[in-house]
Amino acid sequence: YEGTTLGLFVNYGVGDAYTKNNIQWTKNESGEWTPADQMLWKNPTEGPALWAYAPYNASQLLPNQDSDFGKLEFTIPADQSAGITQADFVTWGQKDYIPNNNLNSNFSQDGKVQVAFSHKLVKLTFNCTIRTQFEPGTTISKATLLGTSSKVSCDIFGSTIAESSDA
Numbered sequence: 001y002e003g004t005t006l007g008l009f010v011n012y013g014v015g016d017a018y019t020k021n022n023i024q025w026t027k028n029e030s031g032e033w034t035p036a037d038q039m040l041w042k043n044p045t046e047g048p049a050l051w052a053y054a055p056y057n058a059s060q061l062l063p064n065q066d067s068d069f070g071k072l073e074f075t076i077p078a079d080q081s082a083g084i085t086q087a088d089f090v091t092w093g094q095k096d097y098i099p100n101n102n103l104n105s106n107f108s109q110d111g112k113v114q115v116a117f118s119h120k121l122v123k124l125t126f127n128c129t130i131r132t133q134f135e136p137g138t139t140i141s142k143a144t145l146l147g148t149s150s151k152v153s154c155d156i157f158g159s160t161i162a163e164s165s166d167a
Contacts, residue, residue: 001090001117003027005056008113010039011049011069018042021062041099051093051156052115070156073164076121078150090117093156120154120161 004027010020024036042048051070053060063069074089092115098104099111106114128140149163 001054003055006052006054007056007060008052012042022060024056044099047096047098049095050097053091072154073151074154075151089121090119091154091156092117095157
């Protein structure tokens, strides 16, 4: 992941004081990640569900019941001409995350969560080539790609992604 923001959820259950929803993390110039709000482990043996996604979105749905855990929505930018950073949706999650590097390969010896994102969406580029069947000087002013979606719903732990609205 080449971006500089991500969202992280630490979930011990609805209403638990240590549950943190959609905390923004920002990467500085030296590559270190910093949270916008302090996040604490409840204890060294009780494992919460952790999930992360990028790029960060402040309006991401917050879980209000157990069935919402690990579910995210992503709106695909209509204009992707500036690059793929905002159109590249990546996620990661682990249930029963124990903060102990002897028991969990996704927890480092220096006490950091090791996130290994997987791609859910990537930018699609298509090219139109005008051939000889058109008059010389013909230009294309608009192209529509059917069968696409402007928003998707992702279930990180169910490993599914589906359209949630049509473009």
